[in-house]
Amino acid sequence: MKRIGIFIECKNGRLKDAVGGVVTAARCDGGELYALLLEDGGDDGRAALESWGVHTIVDIRGENGPLPYHPSRWAGALARTIRHFDLEALVGLSSLLGKNLLARVAAELDAPLVLDCTAIDAARHTAVKTLYSGKTRATLQTKGAVHLYGIRPNAVAPRSSPSRANRTAYSVALPDDPIRLREIQRSADSGVDLTEADTIIAGGRGMAGPEAFKLLEDCARPLGAAVGASRVAVDSGWVPHRMQVGQTGKTVTPKVYLAAGISGSVQHFAGMKTAGLVIAVNKDPKAAIIQKCDYFVVADLFDIIPALTEQLNKISSKAQAMR
């Protein structure tokens, strides 16, 4: 039996949305899944873990109760948990938190790690990920006593595999840590850098002025997207140059590029041509971008973008309501 650990990320007392996909990715023949929690995921969380096939739920805590979040102490706790339960793998979410923790654990155990996987085979110890800013796809194999993988959020759809899980607690005694967590600063603004954003919504001539960019920001918020612009919007003084995508602006490599009211000149395209999915919204059916995109809508962005925002907010508030 392969004992596979899964680090379960929580938020506000509930499992994070993408966790189901991680558990699903970790499942394999002969695999015994250990869900490792450093926070309480609630009864709903435990039920969900069972629905995805977890066999053991481990509540990791410190000597005096739950371990408050601390990057290296949490990593240390996970490393000790792996050793204690003799786990041969640790699978987590390739979120910012997950990447941080998994890398620290891998370093401590001197074990191989592949992050941002779009698929893994925990039995064969293989993982698929993209390299070179999405230009190639590689199949990697990990060799060692313990294997670590970070699953790209939402890359694997959760699939049910009902089981019953034992629940056990594990107390770790951690040594003093030289890192002191002084504070956590919460911010409403996601502040994603254009060149690092997974999703970009960009506006062009069709925006007709600076005010309309607020519509894009409203849409970007529920998506965690960055807002960009074509040269026209910058030349017209509607938005600052740092938002410009294109030859005389920034080159971006997002998974999604939503172009609103952008005609799609060759200069603009040079800045975003490696985007994964290009969706164009433009009133003009002859706009150049319509030849160069994956999906297009011939409609007014002032109709489509607010409609999209409304639906995105509905989904997000539905998710909130379920908490």
Add this chain to the structure above:
Amino acid sequence: MNIFVCVKHVPDTAARIDVKARCRIDENITFIMNPYDENALEEAVRLKKVTPEATVIAVTVGGAAAQETLRAALAMGADEAVLLETRSPLDSIQTAGALAEAIRRRGPADIVFTGKAAIDSEGFQTMFRLAAHLGLPAASNVVSFGLNQERAVVTCEMEAGDREVLEMPLPCVIGAAKSLNQPSYPTLPAILKARKKEIHTTVLEALDLPAAAGHVACLDMTPVVDARTPVELKGTFEEIAMEIIHLLRREAKVLP
């Protein structure tokens, strides 16, 4: 004070990536210093400017061509440059082991800066392995750095704009994020000076480092083809919005 900066020679983001023999790419393209390493180097140089008797040492593991990136580091303000030369592709575990050895030999390290990840391998882990080898605390995705009486105070970017402020003693390892600073690029005189500096080169295999227990091997690599066949979305505004969300979820997978 010895300020180390680990840099990597990587393909330009704009470069065409052609897959050659199994898992190798055609390297007859433009290579540059890994952009996050530029931020790391900039922060190191800024620290040096306010620290008496500080030396910035740029280190890299790579082929002979990596000298170009070391020259760029020297031009940007590094005082010394070290190349551990190898023709073999290395995984993160091997790279970290090599960097640690280079730092030990030139050391001792008072602080190590490096980019949070390399834009080619996108592993996000080498700096933590390096820190473990050297027995040092580490923090990554650093967007602000300050030194307060031999203690580093860093702000690290977390999910959704949240940030954590960490404090750790020197020596430590800092993983630079893009918004840590705006790199200051060299003028021609600085570039000229850098050309004349010596790059200290050692063949990696000659160091005879112990083989690591764990390893990541590439089995196969294929190009991601981006041919687009435009498809029109039709319907009411609400239907189109739902369709877009469906695409974001199912195809792009940026939504749960």
Add this chain to the structure above:
Amino acid sequence: MNKQYDAIIIGAGVIGCPIAYELTKMGRKTLNVDKLADAGEGSTAASCAIVRAHYSTEDGVAIAYEGFKYWLEWEKYLGYVKDEKGLAKYMNTGSILLKSQGHDWRKVQKHYDAVGVRYEEWDLNKIKEMVPVYDLHEFWPVKRPEDPEFFNEPTRFLEGALFCPEGGYMSDPALSAHNIMRAAEAKGAEFIFNAEVVEIRSRDNQVVGITLKDGTQIDAPIVVNVAGPHSYKINQMAAGVFEECNIKTKALRHEVMYCPSPEGYDYLKDGYHTSDGDIGCYYRPEVGNMFLIGSEDPECDPQEWVDPDLFYAAQLPYGRGNELTMEQWRAQTYRCARRVTGMQIPNQPRGVCDLYDCSDDWIPIYDKSAMKGFYMAIGSSGNQYKNAPVAGLMMAELIDACEKGLDHDKTPFPFKLPHLGRTIDTGFFSRNREINYDSSFSVNG
């Protein structure tokens, strides 16, 4: 029944659009066909769009100076047409021609005097006053950074400069072509895109029309080749045309760099377009307070002649393909940094790599051909953007004269520049000329 037009113009770039505009104004029904998605998306989009008057021939200077009037009064030229994409803007920075061994500036000055181009002579102090960031040493001859002599300490100074208060660049060359298209459409011209010409049909050595890749046949007794870097391929489609030309055209690869302006220097606000033959570069401001640095193709730089289809399909290797090279990035930025004190050079190349449609002597071909009704406006060699409106008028009048019976080869059409009143002997642009050794053999024209 095939669709019928008075004239088909192959190419809707910055030369093809004004030809349509002028022919339409003269009463002909025109159709432009372009294989790309919109006007100006080909080599026009990569043009530096410099507007300047210095050329190596007097006629060249005259035509360029005539062209100024159109750029300066852009809305008027366009017939006050509305373009939903807005109008391209002429940025009058003024133009500095540094007196160097890289330019026969004395010849240029003679031409300025003959044509009446307004200019001032600046000595070193004047240049220093107007552009404090320029280091006015002489760095000639032009070298590459790989050459150890590149970094030699300079010992001499330049002699000064010729400054034209009129001169600068157009903010968005692709948009300017689009503007002219809209102006032409307002007069009745038609344009189709994503339309690739695969055949030029003729009968008894008279052109009858074209065939598109999708099989569509369109007829016209006049067909004009304005296909830019693809011009030689189009000429090869018209029986006997390519072979009969004494001057041929080929596609030449070129790289243009964008480098940030030195700290504290607002190039966009305070700077000038500069022709710097001493370092083999020309430069002008670009959006984002950058220096756009073009090359004057000095002898020490490699020249890559390429197949345009392979180039645009990204099927050529490093150094011949459509990506910037580190070597040329360094060559052009380091050269400019010798002149512009304090210029900081990023590690990552940034700019544009595209093609010139180059003639054997870098002078364009504006001419008829061996086939009746088939004309060509090609070989712009990286130096004709500024002449586009004039070239449009000249070609329209030349075509009109030829169609009305003029034997242009025997008695070249005399083209009168409307504003300057000067007459140009269009035989200068003949496809049958001998190589013109007066030419600068560069983008300087």
